[in-house]
Amino acid sequence: MNVVVTGGAGFIGSHLVDRLLADGHAVTVLDNLSTGRAANLAAHLGHPRLRFLRGSILDATLVDAVMSGTDVVYHLAAAVGVGHVVKDPLWTAVTNAHGTEIVLEHARARGARVVFASTSEIYGTSDALPYREDGPRVLGPTWIHRWSYSTAKALGEHLCFAHAERGLAVSIVRYFNTYGPRMDPAGYGSVVARFVSQALDGAPLTVHGDGAQARCFTFVSETVDATVRAGTLDAAIGQVFNVGSPFHSTIGDLARLIIELTGSGSTVTHIDHAAVYGEGFADTRTRVPDVSKIAARLGWQPTIPLREGLARVIAERRASEAR
Numbered sequence: 001m002n003v004v005v006t007g008g009a010g011f012i013g014s015h016l017v018d019r020l021l022a023d024g025h026a027v028t029v030l031d032n033l034s035t036g037r038a039a040n041l042a043a044h045l046g047h048p049r050l051r052f053l054r055g056s057i058l059d060a061t062l063v064d065a066v067m068s069g070t071d072v073v074y075h076l077a078a079a080v081g082v083g084h085v086v087k088d089p090l091w092t093a094v095t096n097a098h099g100t101e102i103v104l105e106h107a108r109a110r111g112a113r114v115v116f117a118s119t120s121e122i123y124g125t126s127d128a129l130p131y132r133e134d135g136p137r138v139l140g141p142t143w144i145h146r147w148s149y150s151t152a153k154a155l156g157e158h159l160c161f162a163h164a165e166r167g168l169a170v171s172i173v174r175y176f177n178t179y180g181p182r183m184d185p186a187g188y189g190s191v192v193a194r195f196v197s198q199a200l201d202g203a204p205l206t207v208h209g210d211g212a213q214a215r216c217f218t219f220v221s222e223t224v225d226a227t228v229r230a231g232t233l234d235a236a237i238g239q240v241f242n243v244g245s246p247f248h249s250t251i252g253d254l255a256r257l258i259i260e261l262t263g264s265g266s267t268v269t270h271i272d273h274a275a276v277y278g279e280g281f282a283d284t285r286t287r288v289p290d291v292s293k294i295a296a297r298l299g300w301q302p303t304i305p306l307r308e309g310l311a312r313v314i315a316e317r318r319a320s321e322a323r
């Protein structure tokens, strides 16, 4: 198949490209390298089935040209990461809402199927655990920039369903914290990357808040596998799926586990959320997906334990530092 990956030079996108090339597809990456890195695709330099286009999803002419002859579009390009979002809320809103509209519009016009990468942030601070795809969304006020990410991704989902009514074959995947090699320590889900860097440097691991907040960490190859199923199986069309490990860990436990696995002498310190993200930041205490829908419809079930996935990340970081 001819496949497009927007955001294909990013963390998850580059792992998706690895998988799609291995599966024999011809892959076009459209990425403006705002948070992604060309180095993430270095292993495929000169690959005859990979085309890399440095450009923006906001460039409608370019997007239209890219969609021509495309079978499936994996739309991962986005302004990502609470830190980035809080710093530049306009970039978040425009990229994630307007950029998604451009991608959907031109994919539909060219008859391509689409997978849209959404997020567990959609659920906000809802305490209806575990989160079901049809569950409530609980968000804070609009002047707290953090919520613009959730809101723009939700608008992206609305646009997907609206285009579906006009014939677009589209599926939505809501990623919960994905981790793995190539994570940007400054990016989204960066808590694992940050802790690993700090532990390997012997620096204190900085936990935001009390560390009792819990998240479900999903190894990137499993996130990619769910994404590919969403882009290829008929049962995925017109549907939205949670993609995340159903096992949660507190951030404090995560820090201690990383210290243990690295054999580091680091300690753990706590920083107030407000000091990092500004006043009014609302943290979600516990975020756990209900993954029964994706298991039943697409046969996807994550199996890599956190300890094993973290050991792989640490090994990769050590290897890249030794190079």
Ligand SMILES: NC(=O)c1ccc[n+]([C@@H]2O[C@H](COP(=O)([O-])OP(=O)(O)OC[C@H]3O[C@@H](n4cnc5c(N)ncnc54)[C@H](O)[C@@H]3O)[C@@H](O)[C@H]2O)c1
Residues within 6 Å of the ligand: 006, 007, 008, 009, 010, 011, 012, 013, 030, 031, 032, 033, 034, 035, 036, 037, 055, 056, 057, 058, 075, 076, 077, 078, 079, 080, 095, 099, 117, 118, 119, 120, 174, 175, 176, 177, 178, 179, 184, 187, 188, 189
């Ligand atoms: N990492 C996670 O745990 C997680 C969780 C929930 C949702 N997501 C979603 O998954 C997707 C991938 O996230 P990631 O963690 O790999 O982040 P990432 O920052 O590594 O990837 C995003 C990519 O999009 C590119 N990009 C940004 N704006 C662009 C534009 N205007 N035009 C073209 N490319 C542009 C960036 O350069 C980057 O390569 C995003 O849509 C994100 O919202 C990720």
